[in-house]
Amino acid sequence: MLVVLLLVLSLGYLHFYGFPDRLKQLLLSELNRVGYAAQFTSIRLDLFRGVVATDATFADAKTPDQPLAQIDELEMQFSVKRLLHKQPFIRAIHIANAVIAIPTPPDENGPAKFTAKDAYATFKFEDDGSIRVDRLTGVYCGIRLNVSGRIKPRSAFRTTATPATANVLTGGGQFLFLTKAVRELNQIQVTLPPQLDLDFDLDLAQPLAGHVLAKLRGNQLQYRNLQLDSAGVDIEMSGGAIEVRRCEASLYGGEIDIHGRYDLAMGQFDMALSSTTDPAAIVPLFIKEAGPILRDLHVEENPKILARYRLSPETGSLPELTGTVQTGGLAIRGVEFRSIKFAFEDRGPQVKFNGVEIVTPEGRLDGHGEYHIESTDFAYEFDSTLDPTKLQPLMTNYVRQIVEPAWFETPPHIVAKVSGDFVDPDALAYDARLDAHRCSYRGVGLEGASARLRLRESRLDVRDLRLERREGDVRGTLFADFNRHRVNFDLAARANPSEIAGLLGEKAVKTMTPYRFGPRTDANARGVIDFDKPEGTLWAAHVVNEGFSYWKFTADRAQATLVFTNNTMQINGFDADFYSGRLRGHAGFIFSDTDPSYNFEFSVDRADVRNLLSAVEDRESTVTGLLTGQATIDGRGTDLGALSGKGQLNVADGILWQAPVFGIFSEVLGKTKATRAQASFTITNQAVSTEDMQIAAGAFTAQSRGQLGFDGKLDFRVEAQFLRAWPGIGWISPLIGKLLEYKVGGTIGDPKYRPVNLPKELLPNR
DSSP states (O other), X not given: OHHHHHHHHHHHHHHHTOOOHHHHHHHHHHHHHTTEEEEOSEEEEETTTEEEEEEEEEEETTEEEEEEEEEEEEEEEEOHHHHHTTSOOEEEEEEEEEEEEEEOOOBTTBOOEEEEEEEEEEEEEOTTSOEEEEEEEEEETTEEEEEEEEEEOGGGGTTTOOHHHHHHHHHTGGGHHHHHXXXXXXXXXXXXXXXXXXXXXXXXXXXXXXXXXXEEEEEEEEETTEEEEEEEEEEEEETTEEEEEEEEEEETTEEEEEEEEEETTTTEEEEEEEEOSOHHHHHHHHOGGGHHHHTTEEESSOOEEEEEEEESTTTTXXXXXXXXXXXXXXXXXXXXXXXXXXXXXXXXXXXXXEEEEEEOSSOEEEEEEEEETTTOEEEEEEEEOOOGGGGGGGSOHHHHHHHTTEEESSOOEEEEEEEEETTEEEEEEEEEEEEESSEEETTEEESEEEEEEEEETTEEEEEEEEEEOSSOEEEEEEEEETTTTEEEEEEEEOSOHHHHGGGGOHHHHHHHTTEEOOSEEEEEEEEEEESSOXXXXXXXXXXXXXXXXXXXXXXXXXXXEEEEETTEEEEEEEEEXXXXXXXXXXXXXXXXXXXXXXXEEEEEEEEEHHXXXXXXXXXXXXXXXXXXXXXXXXXXXXXXXXXXEEEEEEEESBOOTTSGGGTTHHHHHTTOOBSEEEEEEEEETTEEEEEXXXXXXXXXXXXEEEEEETTSBEEEEEEEEESTTSTTTGGGHHXXXXXXXXXXXXXXXSEEEEESSSOTTTSOOO
């Protein structure tokens, strides 16, 4: 009875007053024996629940100053059998309203910590030293937990662990995935609490033999700034491998599905991804540099992306990434695409693209290529009917300047092989064939264009060049050295030179503006143009044209040879049909100064005066005759004051009296034919002057001196002599000439004339 009484009193004391210090120390030692350092505010015996502790703090025995759990109340159950056999006698611990913080092994970013609050669980200590977690519930980062499993701690196998196993465990490397998993879980923010179910069986001595099964279900989650409408994850770890059975998420109008296997023990993996979400919303969150590019991307429907990433004996020592991308309608920087499709293959530094299909409203591109990440080399082939002018917003400034002046009624057809190095512009090389129908460049319309292009080391070789126009075409070859800024050419042209000058730029248009070519041209040109050193430019051309015009003059047919060298152009062998006669000569231009200087030497043989003057005066002339003569003219730029020259002319078989210079004699002589007319002249001070103009018509002779200004003003003196050649009375002719001397003024269009030596009332005047 006494023993029973003492037992009852002891139990009552333990129930109402708690454990004495000696029993507390015994219990703490027992917990330390199983690897935990603990502290309690109070420990007492509950007659119905067992040993109950309040305000408990647990830590790893090796790091007692780093708490793992803080528990409002826990219950401990003991095993008498183990106690009698001097074994750890704590059989189970039940916790309530606990805060649990479990550190994970450190990785390259340090350790992570798994922290749960409002935790309830039962931990059972089995005979082999294992700890069984019986339905741990709580909240972790807003996630509802439901955890069950078994852990066999390291202390349970100290006598059997091999050195190799011990080294693995010391490093914690086999459990780094837990650290990374915890770190990723810490990135989750929730609106509606998701559910995480975890079931595990881990032997810390043999980590690769462990088994873990995790399931996560949730809605309205935020993960690394990603807004997830829903997410579902099923992961199993077994035999040293992690198998992602299911990893699905709905976000940004699409779905992402990831599944596969990661074998930690073998260092192998095989993961697959399927995505129909909007990359413009996701990629910038992980790759900040992609943000500015993807901001300009607008998709009508999310692209479909399939990818597989694996490392296995089949792939060798380097992992392999393969997949396909397929899009519907989208726009990049305002450039519309109906679809883009390609397959990719990444083996280490080598990236390949196959089955590339790019479709725009105007055409499509098909091709393939590859890129080396380490060397930055690339090579690709394509067959394109895309319109380059529609792609300008995607081009570099240099390429855009080349493409911008172009226009195509239908897109050109380009077949090309391209290779190069992104960091070495000189390494760019390509072989291409270009064919285009109706198009234009710099405003020059073409019925068609074609060429073969070959670029090597910044030198472009253009073969089989053909530019088609209605009046003719241009054919030949070009060779451009972009580093030396030189172009060699060998061309044959049937097209109008004035019309195609715009292909060479505004300067060429300005140079050709004064010249007008007829419908049929036959020209050949070859040489070199140096854009850095004009004195290095050298070319020669031969041109034959029907209907050539300059200023108000027109030739039915003209030909000439042009030679340009040392900033000087020579026009040699000029020969033209000129108003039923011939015009021959040569000219020279010097371009070394701002205003080019020039020199003309030409001769005229029996040109029709009537047609010539009609062209100059823009009205039908009554002056007739055949003009023969020669002239030399020098000038500079557009400065008429610098114009000078000299020459002589003869007119035969003509009626010249209607010329304004002869004034009133036009009415007297009427249509009397001049038997001869001749004069020498000089050009200076913006006027054409003569001192010896003479015309003879039977018994009548007229002499004149004066000048015709470039502004059309007349200033002449004309003497008319009659019967000068008659014997016996010729002496009176000079006297009559002085009496009939006239002064001619006004303009060519409105001549004025009056007598000089007689009163104007006696002779006609105007």
